[in-house]
Amino acid sequence: MAHWLMKSEPDEYGWDDLVRDGRTEWTGVRNHAAAKNLRAMTCGDRAFFYHSACAVPAIAGIMEVSREWRADGEDGKWASVEVNPVAPLPRAVPLKKLKEEAALRDMATLKQGRLSVSPVSEAEWTHICALAAMGDAKEQT
DNA sequence: GCCAACGTTGGC
DNA sequence: GCCAACGTTGGC
Numbered sequence: 001m002a003h004w005l006m007k008s009e010p011d012e013y014g015w016d017d018l019v020r021d022g023r024t025e026w027t028g029v030r031n032h033a034a035a036k037n038l039r040a041m042t043c044g045d046r047a048f049f050y051h052s053a054c055a056v057p058a059i060a061g062i063m064e065v066s067r068e069w070r071a072d073g074e075d076g077k078w079a080s081v082e083v084n085p086v087a088p089l090p091r092a093v094p095l096k097k098l099k100e101e102a103a104l105r106d107m108a109t110l111k112q113g114r115l116s117v118s119p120v121s122e123a124e125w126t127h128i129c130a131l132a133a134m135g136d137a138k139e140q141t
Numbered sequence: 142g143c144c145a146a147c148g149t150t151g152g153c
Numbered sequence: 154g155c156c157a158a159c160g161t162t163g164g165c
Contacts, residue, residue, distance in 0.1 A: 007151085031150090031160075053151050095152080114150050114159060 003120040004037065004047035005059070005109050006083075015049050015060040015088065023084035027072045034117040038079040041065045047083065048120065048128070050109070051092075058094040059128065062086040089132035103127045 006026060008014065018024055029035055041047075045065040051058055067082035098104050104127060108118035120128075 009151090057152070112159085113152070113157090116150080 002041070002045050003122065003125040004041065004045060004065075005050050005118050005120050006047050006063075007050045007052040007109075007116045009053045010051045011054065014051060015085070018049065018061075018063065018083070018085045019088075023066055023082055025080050025082050027080040029072070029078060029080070029117060031114075031116060032077075033112075033115055035077070035079050037117040037119060038081050039069045040119075041068060041081050043068055046086065046125070049085075052116075056092075056094050058092040059089060059098075059132070060092050061088040089129075091132050093128055093131050097131060098128070101127065101131070 013024070026038070029038060043065055047063050047065065048059045049061045049063050051060050062085075063083045064086050065081050066084045069079040069081050072078040072080035098107065098110060104110065104124055107120070107124055109115060109120075112118070
């Protein structure tokens with residue numbers, strides 16, 4: 001099972017919208033590298049829902065790929081997948097935090113900021129989940 | 142096939 | 154709103 005990070009502008013479609021809808025078709029990706037990543041997804045893969053182009057860019061939640069890719073658009077070049085929400089992060093992890101972490105230095109989304117769908121390694125995934133939980137604990141002390 | 146011009150994404 | 158990064162388009 002692979003892990004991913006998928007970006008959406010919260011003004012357009014945010015984490016709360018996905019929770020409200022229960023599931024959604026992740027359409028509109030018009031970048032070849034991102035489309036390739038969509039086609040590589042399999043059912044059950046987990047992905048971070050990332051809020052981009054907003055006041056505080058951050059990872060907001062975890063979702064699951066619930067149907068593998070299908071064609072998006074007429075020309076056959078693009079793909080979409082269906083996702084559903086799994087859980088919000090206990091505490092959102094902002095981009096600023098991601099950039100501060102040495103362990104995340106090689107993250108695809110940090111290396112290529114404009115890539116809207118990117119892979120996340122096992123180590124990166126685990127690290128970010130720990131950050132999300134740690135932020136929560138810190139708040140309580 | 143190269144490259145300049147232009148458009149889009151996304152951080153700040 | 155600006156700008157950097159990067160992708161796409163079109164002239165040659």
